[in-house]
Amino acid sequence: MKPLRIAVVGCGHIRTQYGQQIRNYPDLLEIVGATDLELARAEEFCREYGGKVYPDFEAVLGDPEVDVVLNLTVHHAHFDLNSRALKAGKHVFTEKPMALTYAEAVELGRIARESGRLLSAAPITYLGEGIQTTAKFLEADRLGTLRLVYAEVNWAQIERWISAPAPYYTVGPLLDVGVYAITALTFLLGPVRKVWGYSKILKNPRFDKEGREFPVTAPDFTTGMMEFESGVVARLTTNYYVPHKTQTHLRGLEFHGDEGSFSVGCYHIFNPLCRFIPYGQEPVEIPLLREAKAGMDRALGLAEMALAIRENRPLRNSPEHAAHVIEIMEGLQTSSDECRWVEIRSNFEKPPLMDWAREAELVISEK
DSSP, X not given: OOOEEEEEEOOSTTHHHHHHHHTTOTTTEEEEEEEXXXXXXXXXXXXXXXXXXXXXXXXXXXXXXXXXXXXXXXXXXXXXXXXXXXXXXXXXXXXXXXXXXXXXXXXHHHHHHHHTOOEEESOOGGGSHHHHHHHHHHHTTOSSSEEEEEEEEEOOOXXXXXXXXXXXXXXXXIIIIIXXXXXXXXXXXXXXXXXXXXXXXXXXXXXOTTOOEEOOOSOSEEEEEEEEXXXXXXXXXXXXXXXXXXXXXXXXXXXXXXXXXXXXXXSSSSSOOEEEEETTSOOXXXXXXXXXXXXXXXXXXXXXXXHHHHHTOOOSSOHHHHHHHHXXXXXXXXXXXXXXXXXXXXXXXXXXXXXXXXXXXXXXXXX
């Protein structure tokens, strides 16, 4: 089969990572063009990574050479562009979140099914070596009964390093980056059944790198509890304030059971430090199931889509899973607003391990 032909929509700050990493899958993926509200950015992208510049989104939808729309636009545009692309007969891979509300996410899933197109969304970090190793470790049942999880999502004051930060503060860290931890946890532990949240605006106004003031309209701090169907409880903290390098595990996960704990130094990258701490003993490093490149491979979700088409199988990163995560995040905010537990009713089919992870040997060398 030919590679999936991709049109990039939105050439913002992560366009370079996608462009570079798509090149790592020449037999699966091909860039055929790009567009942006600022066409100069699309022109720059195409000069570097190939393809033609589309004058607008409608031109992308009208091109029969485009198989997949890769949506890298701002959060508020996701639902509209994703739904229009699916209705035009294109597969869609979108940056997170897939939509800003659970109702919109369900509607996108319906449109995808009726159009016979694939819909998939970031984050895909749980397909990487760190979270796949975590899944296999949890399957090994070395922690005894797992009861408690800590998830830290500290993203610093993003206006200090993002060129256009204002739109992020209309959405907030829960939807923008809390989605990484929640997606990883639901992949590992299954569906969530109820949540309790608290949120607040810590700092308002903010100032961009040029010193221009802008308002914060969504909470820049959210914390909450998630109770999984299995009975496991997780505490989540998200913010656009605390620098993630000030302490250990400020972008990590900790799993605590009767017989010990397991920590993942960072769920946002594929090569984190993983450690097993038997109860009352010293930590032991757990090697990843295979060697991993540093950072994150953003193109892996597109490659998974191409393989699912070739192998005629379901996507590992399904729209139902993404919708469940959005319902959890919406529930946390509703809980914060109304000061009550919120039930989570959606379900998803827990995806299998990656083929290489299923076949790899987990090594646990206790001291």
